[in-house]
Amino acid sequence: MQTGDANPATGPSAQGRPRSLSKGRKRPDEIAEAIKRMIVAEGLAPGSRLPQERELMTQFSAGKSTVREALKSLEVQGLVRIRTGPGGGAVVEAMSERRAMSLLSNYLFTQTISIADIYALRKQLEPMVAVSAMRNIDAAGFKRLGDIIAVYDHDPRDGEESWRQRMAELDFHMVVAEYSDNALLSFFCRFLQRLLKDLAICHDIYKLDQPVLRQSGIAHQRELIAAMAAGDAPRVRSIMTEHMIEAEMHMLSLEAQIETRFLNEDDAYPPQSIGGGTER
Amino acid sequence: MQTGDANPATGPSAQGRPRSLSKGRKRPDEIAEAIKRMIVAEGLAPGSRLPQERELMTQFSAGKSTVREALKSLEVQGLVRIRTGPGGGAVVEAMSERRAMSLLSNYLFTQTISIADIYALRKQLEPMVAVSAMRNIDAAGFKRLGDIIAVYDHDPRDGEESWRQRMAELDFHMVVAEYSDNALLSFFCRFLQRLLKDLAICHDIYKLDQPVLRQSGIAHQRELIAAMAAGDAPRVRSIMTEHMIEAEMHMLSLEAQIETRFLNEDDAYPPQSIGGGTER
DNA sequence: AGATATTTGTTCGTATGTATT
DNA sequence: TAATACATACGAACAAATATC
Numbered sequence: 194m195q196t197g198d199a200n201p202a203t204g205p206s207a208q209g210r211p212r213s214l215s216k217g218r219k220r221p222d223e224i225a226e227a228i229k230r231m232i233v234a235e236g237l238a239p240g241s242r243l244p245q246e247r248e249l250m251t252q253f254s255a256g257k258s259t260v261r262e263a264l265k266s267l268e269v270q271g272l273v274r275i276r277t278g279p280g281g282g283a284v285v286e287a288m289s290e291r292r293a294m295s296l297l298s299n300y301l302f303t304q305t306i307s308i309a310d311i312y313a314l315r316k317q318l319e320p321m322v323a324v325s326a327m328r329n330i331d332a333a334g335f336k337r338l339g340d341i342i343a344v345y346d347h348d349p350r351d352g353e354e355s356w357r358q359r360m361a362e363l364d365f366h367m368v369v370a371e372y373s374d375n376a377l378l379s380f381f382c383r384f385l386q387r388l389l390k391d392l393a394i395c396h397d398i399y400k401l402d403q404p405v406l407r408q409s410g411i412a413h414q415r416e417l418i419a420a421m422a423a424g425d426a427p428r429v430r431s432i433m434t435e436h437m438i439e440a441e442m443h444m445l446s447l448e449a450q451i452e453t454r455f456l457n458e459d460d461a462y463p464p465q466s467i468g469g470g471t472e473r
Numbered sequence: 474m475q476t477g478d479a480n481p482a483t484g485p486s487a488q489g490r491p492r493s494l495s496k497g498r499k500r501p502d503e504i505a506e507a508i509k510r511m512i513v514a515e516g517l518a519p520g521s522r523l524p525q526e527r528e529l530m531t532q533f534s535a536g537k538s539t540v541r542e543a544l545k546s547l548e549v550q551g552l553v554r555i556r557t558g559p560g561g562g563a564v565v566e567a568m569s570e571r572r573a574m575s576l577l578s579n580y581l582f583t584q585t586i587s588i589a590d591i592y593a594l595r596k597q598l599e600p601m602v603a604v605s606a607m608r609n610i611d612a613a614g615f616k617r618l619g620d621i622i623a624v625y626d627h628d629p630r631d632g633e634e635s636w637r638q639r640m641a642e643l644d645f646h647m648v649v650a651e652y653s654d655n656a657l658l659s660f661f662c663r664f665l666q667r668l669l670k671d672l673a674i675c676h677d678i679y680k681l682d683q684p685v686l687r688q689s690g691i692a693h694q695r696e697l698i699a700a701m702a703a704g705d706a707p708r709v710r711s712i713m714t715e716h717m718i719e720a721e722m723h724m725l726s727l728e729a730q731i732e733t734r735f736l737n738e739d740d741a742y743p744p745q746s747i748g749g750g751t752e753r
Numbered sequence: 754a755g756a757t758a759t760t761t762g763t764t765c766g767t768a769t770g771t772a773t774t
Numbered sequence: 775t776a777a778t779a780c781a782t783a784c785g786a787a788c789a790a791a792t793a794t795c
Contacts, residue, residue: 220783221545239583246761256784258538261762265501265542269549270579277761278792293580299550300573303519304656313605314658317597325593376584378594381661500763526781536764541782557781558772755795762790770782 224253224263232272237285243273245282271296290380294387301388308394311385312441319366320433322382326372327421327429334372338418341365342411352400358407359399363390365414398444406443410436504533504543509552517565523553525562551576570660574667581668588674591665592721599646600713602662606652607701607709614652618698621645622691632680638687639679643670645694678724686723690716 228243237243244252249260264283267273271288275281326334342365345358363386370382389395413436420428508523517523524532529540544563547553551568555561606614622645625638643666650662669675693716700708 250785258541258763258785259783261538262542262545265545266549269546270576272579275761276792277759277790279759280793281760281791287583288580290580293577296550296576297573299552300568300570300660301656303567304660306656310655310657313601313655314598314661317601318594321593321597375590375593376581376586377590377665380580380584381594385657525779538765538783539763542763555781556772557770557779559779560773561771561780757793757795759793760791762788764788765786766784768782768784771780772778773780774776774778 220255220259221262221266224249224255224260225266227253228263228267229272232285239285239287241285243283243285290383293380294384297384298388298391306388308392308444309441311388312437312444314381315385316434316437316441318378318382318385319369319437320430322370322373322375322378323417323421323429323433324426325375325378326369327424327426329374330369330372330421334368335418335422337368338365338414341368342414345407346411348404349402352402355402356396356399360390362410395444403443406439409439413439500535500539501542501546504529504535504540505546507533508543508547512552512565519565519567521565523563523565570663573660574664577664578668578671586668588672588724589721591668592717592724594661595665596714596717596721598658598662598665599649599717600710602650602653602655602658603697603701603709603713604706605655605658606649607704607706609654610649610652610701614648615698615702617648618645618694621648622694625687626691628684629682635682636676636679638682640670642690675724683723686719689719693719 228249231237231243232241243249246257246260246264249255249263250257253260255263264273264275267283268275271292272286273283274286275283341361344361349355349358366386367383370379370386373379373382413432417429417432417436420432508529511517511523512521523529526537526540526544529535529543530537533540535543544553544555547563548555551572552566553563554566555563621641624641629635629638646666647663650659650666653659653662693712697709697712697716700712
């Protein structure tokens with residue numbers, strides 16, 4: 194049964210769309226939910242292929258564009274990726290951290306967030322994540338941290354380089370959090386770091402070089418690496434706490450209230466635009 | 474210029490779609506991004522109306538279903554709501570916390586999360602959020618908290634009621650977090666609470682009554698209310714910390730590793746299904 | 754490398770549902 | 775109630791991408 198019985202030009206006559214009931218819910222959403230249920234029910238892992246457009250059309254007796262909308266919805270939610278060509282179609286996908294952050298930033302867009310808010314959290318979470326990372330980091334990880342420090346181990350030539358150094362400082366913490374095995378903690382930390390990278394207000398702050406602070410930051414980070422290598426959890430915690438307090442004081446001395454700016458999942462660090470729709 | 478010059482049945486001949494460049498990006502995504510940019514550029518607040526389908530079609534020289542897909546994408550992201558009828562169309566919307574959590578849970582679905590992970594965070598964040606809430610809560614807030622406690626101020630008749638009591642205990646913390654003016658902190662706490670409500674493993678745990686723990690929990694919460702009313706921040710912090718430690722011990726004694734289950738934004742507390750696509 | 758087949762991507766006329774006036 | 779304005783849905787035709795031979 195081909196939805197419309199291949200009714201040529203006449204069209205309207207035998208419309209025949211049962212459409213169970215039009216109880217508020219719209220067709221594409223119903224289909225999207227049905228597909229989701231299918232994914233969980235069959236325990237489809239990332240990589241599994243879903244039925245293709247054609248088949249979904251008949252399966253749900255829906256039109257092409259309706260099915261497409263449903264698929265689009267799933268794509269935006271980061272649950273599937275759609276490919277063209279032979280053997281193409283929708284494949285189940287694991288949502289990227291990047292997309293999760295973009296989506297979340299859309300929510301925060303309407304909220305008011307201050308730098309103080311962010312640091313109130315970082316003061317608690319960064320020490321925790323550092324201790325957690327300590328238990329998993331390896332030589333390669335330490336090398337990555339060392340390489341990052343090298344980026345800001347000298348005076349910046351201009352505001353541009355100063356900004357890049359601040360980004361690298363945040364990358365340092367990004368890498369640390371990456372080694373934590375607490376996925377929630379890691380995500381929260383990295384999200385806060387991402388916010389600091391993208392917030393419009395911070396952008397201006399980062400252009401100013403603060404030699405004293407930068408020196409102190411590097412000192413803290415080197416001590417941190419040593420403490421992590423030594424497996425000294427209390428020391429890791431206290432160093433990171435002090436590091437955060439210092440960073441907070443610096444940031445607070447500049448700006449207080451800011452409006453959340455959007456993160457864009459595609460661009461590098463553009464301070465404004467809403468979080469991404471589709472990967473790449 | 475009407476997209477296709479109202480070319481009747483001939484159709485294909487003068488296709489004339491410039492399509493700037495087909496560099497990987499697909500049309501609906503381009504349009505969605507363009508609309509997003511429009512929203513930020515013009516600073517459209519929630520409630521503002523976007524151009525309607527017809528106009529967007531001409532504006533982007535795109536077909537109906539293409540525009541529709543773009544709009545669908547924005548809808549899933551919680552940025553607009555679409556209404557039918559005269560004066561209908563897409564209106565800018567503030568993303569709901571509920572949807573933000575659903576979307577985020579889709580990401581966590583593929584990660585491994587343990588109860589210990591959740592409580593490691595709660596131990597830090599709940600005391601913080603309680604202190605933060607203390608500064609904003611009013612008489613009405615205290616009344617809400619008291620009413621919630623009443624739900625579990627007695628022995629449950631069965632596993633069903635025991636479960637409802639556990640939900641109410643989490644609601645207590647939900648309300649506390651609601652009064653914090655740190656939107657990030659509040660969101661993180663409430664998200665953790667939501668996870669505890671929806672995780673499949675927890676579902677089983679909640680069916681067992683633990684009279685001793687419940688009594689102790691109530692005692693803590695009553696002390697907490699008193700400390701908040703008195704504006705005693707250190708006391709609020711220490712009570713909540715102890716409360717969390719106790720709760721963690723209880724939960725850990727039951728289960729360790731769990732797979733993240735999805736949150737569903739529509740249903741009440743169903744332990745499995747992927748987070749919602751569209752509101753309501 | 755080029756041709757071909759497969760499958761998604763996009764358009765557009767038509768028809769219908771739904772909310773406003 | 776009717777008219778109107780708008781979204782919602784269908785599906786055939788065509789375009790573009792991509793895998794396979």
